[in-house]
Amino acid sequence: MAFPPQLKIAATYMRGGTSKGVFFKLDDLPLAAQTPGPARDKLLLRVIGSPDPYGKHTDGMGGATSSTSKTVILSRSSRADHDVDYLFGQVSIDKPFIDWSGNCGNLTAAVGSFAISNGLVDASRIPDNGTCVVRIWQANIQKTIIAHVPITNGEVQETGDFELDGVTFPAAEVQVEFMDPASDEDAQENGKGGSMFPTGNVVDEFEVPGFGRLQATFINAGIPTIFVNAADIGYTGTELQGAINENADALLKFETLRAHGALKMGLISSIDEAASRQHTPKIAFVAPPADYVSSSGKAINASDIDVLVRAMSMGKLHHAMMGTAAVAIATAAAVPGTLVNLAAGGGDRNQVVFGHPSGTLRVGAEAKQVNSEWTVTKAIMSRSARVLMEGWVRVPQD
Structure with missing residues (x-):
């Protein structure tokens, strides 16, 4: 033939x-x-x-x-x-x-x-x-x-x-x-409005099977992202890939969290749709600064960072940080009261240095309130x- x-x-x-x-x-x-x-x-x-x-x-x-x-x-x-x-x-x-x-x-x-x-x-x-x-x-x-x-x-x-x-x-x-960078097309299509915060709140509570009732910041900036506190889901924020990617039960729980968060954000209309939308939204968990050793063996000191962030991408813990998620981090850090902002110490800030599994990254964002709605004019990073x-x-x- x-x-x-x-x-x-x-x-x-x-x-x-x-x-x-x-x-x-x-x-x-x-x-x-x-x-x-x-x-x-x-x-x-x-x-x-x-x-x-x-x-x-x-x-x-x-x-x-x-x-x-x-x-x-x-x-x-x-x-x-x-x-x-x-x-x-x-x-x-x-x-x-x-x-x-x-x-x-x-x-x-x-x-x-x-x-x-x-x-x-x-x-x-x-x-x-x-x-x-x-x-x-x-x-x-x-x-x-x-x-x-x-x-x-x-x-x-x-x-x-x-x-x-x-x-x-x-x-x-x-x-x-x-x-x-606030991305609102999906929210508008699904009747959730065009807000950077699709629920209208900087922090929400929602129920997730396997985790119970969680606090979360849902944000459309850079890429739709769901931020939760590391401590609330049993982590410290200093984890490297092996701690999560080698644990099948943990990966399943994160996917459940992502699916229910996507529904809460209006990105999907039923839980079943999450399986065909793996790229978005992202899941990230945050914690206050702490010492840890990066995946390359580099010592990261708590004094060198403002916040710890770990993010899931396509069902696995990312080895560093997705660029679009970094935009979401910068934007959320700039808005007082979000989980990212609170983990970084709260208050007003236009840049943040966060620790990820491979090291650190500095990102900046300019956020402001217009007619009681938060907006961000731009986010900046170097690659x-x-x-x-x-x-x-x-x-x-x-």
Whole structure:
């Protein structure tokens, strides 16, 4: 029996922040995959190597973790005052679906670099030396993001001395600004209103099987996120991946918490829908500062941080922190009375240093009340990015 040859598709494998993924220009994809739908999803699943019951992604470009099972599609922006449209797909590891419901803040740091290097930014906007300001339209969440990409001799500068906990080697710093990051589209669609706090409160109580009655801060900023106190669910906030990811019962309880939180936020209309919406919302638990040792063996002192945060991504404890969740952390910390703000000591603040499993991260946000509603104008953080490999990805034809 004869089999057709593999497809050959131009692609770039990039690291952005503490994530990495396969980047495509929209018009390089096969025609059937240039529009949303089953053909696109099937192609990208095969690129990554999902679904993989062995959990390895041996026959694809994925890394079998939430941080490395990612795809990005970019094109010149169709919107005024923007350079590039950015669409992100979070690929499930063991199930045949891609979640398009949210953004990847870490890979956002690589979007500007890719756009410049691949002709998606007008040459007139790229300096010979200095910083190129790339205006990104994040299509998943319908938000503007600004990336400040260093340029040397007219090309993207990727090497440098900026160090990011969770990334082994230093690189050039890329500052990313998430403009008006409170994401309200899902809330509006589900009749919960457009508030940054979908319940209208900075702290709520709700019942979760296996945990009982919990306090939580539900927030739409960067990515829909549910914050709970570590102590209320039996943790200290200093946990590393093994303490949770190797405990099947704990993972099941976290998924139950996520599903009930998604229902409370109006992101789903029934608990059953949570299984097909793995990327959002995120679950994070917070605690006051404490000494701990990071996953690399680095000692983190309580005096060096404002708050401890651990976050779940795609059903597992993240090895560092998702960029979009960092936006949620910065925003919640800036609003007095949220669980994040209280764990950080309370009061007014426009930046926070939080401890995560791989180390620490400083993030900032500007929040204010307008007509009794909290809003945030932007959140800022620094990341780094670089090309790991570029050329073509091969995919067996169906």
